[in-house]
Amino acid sequence: MQLQIKEDKMIKIISIMFLMFFMLYGAQNGWAHFGVIMPSDDIISAKDSKKITLQVKFMHPFEWQYMNMEKPVKFGVIIGDKNQDLLKDLKSKKTKGFTFWE
Secondary structure, eight states: OHHHHHHHHHHHHHHHHHHHHHHHHHHHHHTOOEEEEEESOSOOOTTSOSOOOEEEEEEETTTTEEEOOOOOSOOEEEETTEEEEOGGGOOEEEETTEEEEO
């Protein structure tokens, strides 16, 4: 009888550990990727050129792992009360074999 109780406890403990491992592993991979808009310059002073380029990427920013990025459905900026559509200006580029947009 006591042997059966120990086996049942061991099965429960192993099951819980197995479940926790996959929950943590799944959470790590599920929340790790981001759509990123990277400007060519992070600070623009009065003396600098006012022209910047934007790279639109799908990646894991902390490990610099890239993934293919499909062309966005919408892309633009709002200046004052006007929307400026930039979708037509996006060009497909590749880095490390993965597609991004610039």
